[in-house]
Amino acid sequence: MAELASRSGLTVATIKYYLREGLLPPGEAVGATRARYDDSHLRRLRLIRALTDVAGLRLEVVREVLDGIGRAGSWHEAVGSAHTRLPFPGTRPASETSLARVEAMLDRTGWSLGHGSPHAEALGRALDALDDVQHPLSDDLLDAYAEAWQPVAELEVAGVDAGDVESSAEAAVVGTLLLEPVVLAVRRIAQENVSRERGR
Amino acid sequence: MAELASRSGLTVATIKYYLREGLLPPGEAVGATRARYDDSHLRRLRLIRALTDVAGLRLEVVREVLDGIGRAGSWHEAVGSAHTRLPFPGTRPASETSLARVEAMLDRTGWSLGHGSPHAEALGRALDALDDVQHPLSDDLLDAYAEAWQPVAELEVAGVDAGDVESSAEAAVVGTLLLEPVVLAVRRIAQENVSRERGR
Numbered sequence: 193m194a195e196l197a198s199r200s201g202l203t204v205a206t207i208k209y210y211l212r213e214g215l216l217p218p219g220e221a222v223g224a225t226r227a228r229y230d231d232s233h234l235r236r237l238r239l240i241r242a243l244t245d246v247a248g249l250r251l252e253v254v255r256e257v258l259d260g261i262g263r264a265g266s267w268h269e270a271v272g273s274a275h276t277r278l279p280f281p282g283t284r285p286a287s288e289t290s291l292a293r294v295e296a297m298l299d300r301t302g303w304s305l306g307h308g309s310p311h312a313e314a315l316g317r318a319l320d321a322l323d324d325v326q327h328p329l330s331d332d333l334l335d336a337y338a339e340a341w342q343p344v345a346e347l348e349v350a351g352v353d354a355g356d357v358e359s360s361a362e363a364a365v366v367g368t369l370l371l372e373p374v375v376l377a378v379r380r381i382a383q384e385n386v387s388r389e390r391g392r
Numbered sequence: 393m394a395e396l397a398s399r400s401g402l403t404v405a406t407i408k409y410y411l412r413e414g415l416l417p418p419g420e421a422v423g424a425t426r427a428r429y430d431d432s433h434l435r436r437l438r439l440i441r442a443l444t445d446v447a448g449l450r451l452e453v454v455r456e457v458l459d460g461i462g463r464a465g466s467w468h469e470a471v472g473s474a475h476t477r478l479p480f481p482g483t484r485p486a487s488e489t490s491l492a493r494v495e496a497m498l499d500r501t502g503w504s505l506g507h508g509s510p511h512a513e514a515l516g517r518a519l520d521a522l523d524d525v526q527h528p529l530s531d532d533l534l535d536a537y538a539e540a541w542q543p544v545a546e547l548e549v550a551g552v553d554a555g556d557v558e559s560s561a562e563a564a565v566v567g568t569l570l571l572e573p574v575v576l577a578v579r580r581i582a583q584e585n586v587s588r589e590r591g592r
Binding site for chain 1: 519576
C-alpha cells in the first residue's frame with residue numbers, strides 16, 4: 193500500500209478511500225492485514241488521478257466511466273461507452289433550431305449518429321450558447337471543423353485499438369478525455385500564430 | 393432592472409450581485425432609486441452567463457477575462473489577452489521532456505509563441521498527463537492536430553475581426569471559450585463515425 197502510494201503520487205488515505213468506494217479493485221490478501229497490489233492497480237490509480245486532475249471530472253463521473261470500461265463487450269462498444277458517459281456541461285435542452293442545424297451538418301458531411309448518442313444534443317447546446325451571446329456560428333466554420341476532424345479521427349480511433357477490450361476501453365477514455373487539453377492547446381497555438389501574422 | 397432580468401434569464405438578485413462585484417458597469421441614474429440599462433448591459437450579462445454556465449468558469453476568472461476585454465489596446469492584443477487569461481486546469485509544471493517536444497512540434501510546423509504565452513506550458517502538461525497514464529501521444533498525432541488546425545484557425549481568427557477593439561476582444565473570448573464545446577462535440581461525432589465504420 194505504501195509503495196502504491198509513492199508510485200501513484202496519491203496518499204494512503206486517498207487510496208483507502210478509493211478502495212472503500214469500489215473505484216479500485218481490492219488487492220490479493222496475504223495475511224490478515226496485508227494485501228498485494230500489482231501493476232493493474234497502479235494503472236487504475238493513475239487513470240483515476242488523470243480523470244480528476246486533468247480532465248476535471250467529479251468522482252461520481254469517474255466511477256461511471258470506470259464502470260463503462262469494465263462492462264464493454266467489444267471495442268466499438270468501449271468507444272461508445274466512453275462517449276455516452278462523458279456528458280458536456282450545461283443543463284438546458286438544445287433548441288429545435290440548433291438540432292436542425294446539427295442534422296443538416298451531418299447530412300452535408302455524410303455522417304450519422306447512433307441511437308442514444310449524446311453528441312447532437314451537446315453540439316446543439318453549444319450552438320445555442322453562441323446564439324445567446326449574439327455570436328452565432330456560421331455553417332462555414334461548422335463544416336470546416338467537420339472537415340478538419342475527419343482525417344484526425346481516423347488516426348485517433350486507430351490508436352485506440354489496443355487488442356483486448358478492457359485496454360481498448362481504457363484507451364478510448366484516455367483518447368476522448370485526456371487528449372482534449374492537447375486538442376485545445378494546439379488550437380490556441382494555431383490561433384496565436386494566425387493572429388500575430390494578421391496583426392503585423 | 394426587472395426587464396434586464398427577464399431578458400437575460402438571470403434573477404434580479406444575481407444582477408445586483410454582479411453590479412456590486414463590478415462585473416457589470418452601473419446603469420445611467422434616472423432618479424434616486426432607478427437606473428437605466430441598455431443593450432450593452434444585456435450583452436454583458438449574457439456573456440457572463442455563458443462564461444459561467446457553458447465554459448464553466450469561476451466568477452474570479454470571469455472577472456479577469458472581462459477586465460482583459462476592457463483593457464485591450466488593439467485587436468491582436470485582445471486575442472492575446474483572451475488567451476493568457478484562460479489557463480488550463482492542472483497545477484504541476486510541465487516536464488522538460490514535454491516542453492522539448494512542444495518546441496520540436498513548433499519547429500516542424502513553422503510556428504512560434506510569444507513571450508508569456510501560456511500555451512507551451514499547457515500543451516506540455518497535457519502531454520505529461522498522457523505519459524502518466526502510459527498512453528503517450530505520438531508525434532504523428534500531434535502533427536496531425538497542428539495540420540488540421542492551421543486552415544481552421546485562419547477562419548476562426550478572421551471571424552474575430554469585428555471592427556472596434558472592445559467588440560473584437562469580446563469576440564476573441566467567445567471564439568476561444570464558447571467554441572471549445574463545439575470543437576469537442578464535432579470531434580466526438582467524427583470519432584463515433586470512424587469507430588462505427590471500423591466496427592462493422
